Amino acid sequence: MSCWETIADYGLRSLGIGERLLPRSDFTLCQQVVLIGSGMIWNIYFGVLALVTGFALATAVAVGKAQSNPLIRKPSEWFIFLFRGSPLFIQFFFAYFAFLSLKSAYPFFDPFTSAWLGATIVLFLNTAAYSGEIFYGALLSVPKGDTEAADAYGFSGWRKFRRITWPTMLRLAWPAYTNEAIFLFHATALVFVSGFPARQQKGDALYYASYFADKTFNPFVPYPILAGYFILLTLVVISIFGVVNRRLNRHLPQERRTRPRFRAATLMR
Amino acid sequence: MKLHLATAAAALTLAASAVSAQDVIRMGTEGAYPPYNFINDAGEVDGFEIELGNELCARAELECEWVTNEWDSIIPNLVSSNYDTIMAGMSITDERDEVIDFTQDYYPPTESAYVAASEDADWETGVVAAQATTIQAAHVAEGDAALLEFATPEETVAAVRNGEADAVFADYDFLKPVVESSGGELVFVGEPVPLGGGIGMGLRESDAELKDTFDEAITAMKEDGTLNEMLVKWFGDEIGQY
Amino acid sequence: MMPACTDPDALEGLAWLACYLTTGKHMAFYTSFGTVLLLLAITAPAALAFGFGGAVMARSRIAPVSWIGRTYIAIVRGVPDIAFFLFFVIALDQAFEWLRHQAKCPDWDQPIRQGNDFVVCAEAKLPLSTAPQWVHETYGFALAVLTFAIVFGAFAANVLYGAMRAVPRAQIETAEAYGMTERQTFRRILVPQMWVYALPGLSNLWMVLIKATPLLFLLGVRDIVYWARELGGTKTPQFTDYPHGDWRMWYFLALLVFYLAFTKVSEVVLARIMARLTKGQATAGGEAQRKAAA
Structure with missing residues (x-):
């Protein structure tokens, strides 16, 4: 079987399209590369969805934590503490458990025990907490001059936040947020390791990598392939975030643009 | 601090390594699959395979030590010599046999079965759970x-x-x-399926001598009936015997 | 085990629970908390050392050295730690044994790779197969520490690299003006000052490290997650004196509390260290402290 046929058969196997049965003997390098790559679809799906939805909640939580009203501040603080203070591993376990009990009471929760929804929710909450803390830190570092200038221009309330505070916060938080995005994509590899079961051998990249490691009894081929895919993914994430970063900083004079770079390190999760 | 002392002592042992005592055979198991192997209340490995393994070692006059390892990496760790044998309820399959060697089986060809919450459960076309990367999952x-x-x-x-x-x-x-202690909550459904070629002890392919030693001991135990006694003790009277 | 626990079937309520919670298996569970703390205590400085080395290499003016440092940071940071753990420990173990084999058994005539097998001479085995069990366990633990240190060293290197660049240029220039050599500037000016910039990043890293410890069981160390899963699973009366249903939730709840408490304590301690480090530094934080004191 040529490698092209393998791609046709297994390229979308992780979504249930193509060959129904996984290869069972005479494993080729091509099969491993294709199937592990197919599993990456799920890692990207989890990562992108959690990142996009988590961004909105993170902003809300960060603003909430910066409020003086304890009714808003306390829940935000607790949310961040709970999700930043416990291992993702344990969060997956409890989420699966909770969704199971909810499911037995309300049919609405039926899809929640599937990884595509349940794990996405956990990752969404997790990244919202981590990014929320990063944004909160950035919110506190927004230069006083910026907000004073906004006041002077007659900006207030929502407009001031939308036009002045928020963009500055993002600019300050961006390098650390990039790191968070990298961590989030890495965390997607944990989905099928703990808690959520794989249905009909549709799993993420790590699922297929461990399938091959188990079948060939040789961990030194599939896991480095997996590592290679993740390095590529990390590079893509870094470059996309780099483009956004340049956009966020485009109004600054050239020599100041490099300034926030050190924050990349300091605010890393 | 205790560990520092320990490491220092380890270094000493390594330095005096040439003194070759009787080699200890390290026996790998999972420790999570009763009654084959499990961790008992005292926190030690226990089960059919532990009792059998100890008896085999006694007969072959070997000094043995048990090691637990995650199921997923149990074969890679054997071939990289982190222990010398596997006794972990591992069925003898062609795929495994290509990578490691097995002794003759010490447990007759196994049957796998379906268990459900009710007699009329759909085990043929419904959703069936299995442990990842087992012959049952396949x-x-x-x-x-x-x-x-x-x-x-x-x-x-x-x-x-x-x-x-x-x-x-x-x-x-x-x-x-599991079914017996569930108080009727769980029942067997469908017919048992014969899978796998019996359970044997896994060894490295390069360890032919050790394999022969254990093979001999297993044969002896099969002949004098001690293996059958052990099987009945752990699995009950219905168990297939040699 | 307490003498009163000889017949658990006859016990009820609290007495049963007291006996149950003091079985040898539970003792192993409690000890594993110590294992995790010990791992953290050794790994943190080790990772810092790797990080320092990586950062210094990445800064080097000698191109190949800088290249090695950067590659180390980029590659290890790019790979999920779990993927790394799944093959790296075996690779590390084989690498050590191979080196020892080369040194100790020069006249070994058989190949090391025999088909699928990796076989070195008996003297090169790590640990020796004659070594007692605790040596094997210590060795396994040491490998886990090393793996953690290499992974988190890459992240620490990234933080320290950033922190070294953050030390104000004027500080370095002043040192040079005083006639300090490059080495002196590095040791007396750059390194002491970089910590205040590195600490927020390092404390975040510490938090991540704490939360990565559940992966220990993948490295073959019997850690708290291993025991929680083992103890919490359904126990049938045939194999234990203390049969019970699926209690994993309670054990995982205990782990959750442990991790939350540990994180909280760490946050408090790190905040204090930060306050101390900030003292007298030319940063916004230092300025705020001065104002508060005045």
Whole structure:
């Protein structure tokens, strides 16, 4: 079987399209590369969805934590503490458990025990907490001059936040947020390791990598392939975030643009 | 501090390494698959395979020590010489036999069975849970049922209890005590499926001598009936005997 | 085990629970908390050392050295730690044994790779197969520490690299003006000052490290997650004196509390260290402290 046929058969196997049965003997390098790559679809799906939805909640939580009203501040603080203070591993376990009990009471929760929804929710909450803390830190570092200038221009309330505070916060938080995005994509590899079961051998990249490691009894081929895919993914994430970063900083004079770079390190999760 | 002392002592042992005492045979097991092997209340490995392994070592006059390892990496760690044998309820299959060697079986060819929460559960085309990367998972994947894979055997049974799966497919002898102690909540459904070629002790292919030693001991135990006694002790009277 | 626990079937309520919670298996569970703390205590400085080395290499003016440092940071940071753990420990173990084999058994005539097998001479085995069990366990633990240190060292290197660049240029220039050599500037000016910039990043890293410890069981160390899963699983009466249903939730709840408490304590301690480090530094934080004191 040529490698092209393998791609046709297994390229979308992780979504249930193509060959129904996984290869069972005479494993080729091509099969491993294709199937592990197919599993990456799920890692990207989890990562992108959690990142996009988590961004909105993170902003809300960060603003909430910066409020003086304890009714808003306390829940935000607790949310961040709970999700930043416990291992993702344990969060997956409890989420699966909770969704199971909810499911037995309300049919609405039926899809929640599937990884595509349940794990996405956990990752969404997790990244919202981590990014929320990063944004909160950035919110506190927004230069006083910026907000004073906004006041002077007659900006207030929502407009001031939308036009002045928020963009500055993002600019300050961006390098650390990039790191968070990298961590989030890495965390997607944990989905099928703990808690959520794989249905009909549709799993993420790590699922297929461990399938091959188990079948060939040789961990030194599939896991480095997996590592290679993740390095590529990390590079893509870094470059996309780099483009956004340049956009966020485009109004600054050239020599100041490099300034926030050190924050990349300091605010890393 | 204790560990520092320990490391220092280890360094000393290494330095004096040439003194070759009787080699200790390290026996790898999983410790999570009763009654084959499990961790008892005292926190030590226990079970059919532990008792058998100790007896085999005694007969072969070898000094043996038990090591537990995750199921997923149990073969890679054997071939990289982190222990010398595997006794972990491992069925003799062609795929495994290509990579490691097996002694003759010390447990007759196994049957796997379906367990469900009710007699009329759909184990043929419904959702069937199995432990990931086992021969049972491979069997379900080939059939018409939708396979649901969990990392541990515990979770596969839990999936039936909480309704995530219609049935669980696993070794009959693993399921039997589970069904018996469930008080009627769980029942066997369908016919048992013969899978695998019996359970044997796994060894490195380069360890032919050790394999012969254990093979001899197993033959002896089969002949004098001690293996049968042990099988009945751990698996009950219905168990196939030699 | 307490003498009163000889017949658990006859016990009820609290007495049963007391006996149950003091079985040898539970003792192993409690000890594993110590294992995790010990791992953290050794790994943190080790990772810092790797990080320092990586950062210094990445800064080097000698191109190949800088290249090695950067590659180390980029590659290890790019790979999920779990993927790394799944093959790296075996690779590390084989690498050590191979080196020892080369040194100790020069006249070994058989190949090391025999088909699938990796076989070195008996003297090169790590640990020796004659070594007692605790040596094997210590060795396994040491490998886990090393793996953690290499992974988190890459992240620490990234933080320290950033922190070294953050030390104000004027500080370095002043040192040069005083006639300090490059080495002196590095040791007396750059390194002491970089910590205040590195600490927020390092404390975050510490938090991540704490939360990565559940992966220990993948490295073959019997850690708290291993025991929680083992103890919490359904126990049938045939194999234990203390049969019970699926209690994993309670054990995982205990782990959750442990991790939350540990994180909280760490946050408090790190905040204090930060306050101390900030003292007298030319940063916004230092300025705020001065104002508060005045």
